[in-house]
Amino acid sequence: MPWQIAVTTVAVVAVVLLPFVLLYIRRRWLTGQGGLFDCAYRVRDDAPGVGWVLGMARYRGEDLEWFRAFSFSLKPKVTFQRASTGFIHQRHPEGIEAVALFEASMIVTVRDRLTRRVHSLAMAPESVMGLMSWLESAPPGSHYLPTSADTPG
Template sequence: MADGLTLAELTLAVLLVAALIPVVWLIGRRRWLARSGWVFDCSLRSAIMTPSTWMLGVVRLNGELVEWYRVFSWSLRPKVTLRRGQAQPTASRVLEPAERALLVDQDRVVQLTDPEGRSVELAMAPARMTAFLSWLEAAPPGSGYR
């Protein structure tokens, strides 16, 4: 037997590294997102995007922006961005029975509409929704009253 790695061992090592790269990327990306804002789990459904189904993601509250990122994505750019002063909560509801199989059972849904009439629905835990709506309706530090 020759010294060094055999072809099978080399192939196994390459496959192991190839399998770990996406996992390391997703963990590193989540940590990078959390460095510059408050990040929490949040599913999104939008009539603009096709298909209009619930997508798992995270929201980052970054300055004046609400940025939504897909969880399983290579991109460092948000898929949906809304401005704090322009996104208006128009409705809030509990999950419908059909949605309970797709989302976390305790989630609540809030619908946000921008001035152009586009709307998205965000599903999140009730405690996160309370904090998110408070942040959305409050004025940022140093901006005075609305």
């Protein structure tokens, strides 16, 4: 009977620890694919300070990929294309945001110029500088998006 208790205990511990081990392995794998940094994303903005999801982001070619922190998916949830993403402004977290986000985060607001959708990201100040540099270093002319007046028709 004592060996059955030991086996059951080991099995329970393994089941409890497995998700944490998988999250650690996922983060290590994503880090190996490119520089990864902590970055929260606001999934909804129906009320002030709510809708933030902790995550991480990385630059991959001409894209900024955002991943949820507590997910097992290896695919990004949101992708920002450099050519269609424009910086709007940055600010310090206010109210409940200061508690919900990573310590010393700055909130950056960007706009997708194709869909006109506004996105909010929260990251460390040095990551904000990296994002701004990445957006500004796009090749000349890549930020030109034709309007309906520019297309023949």
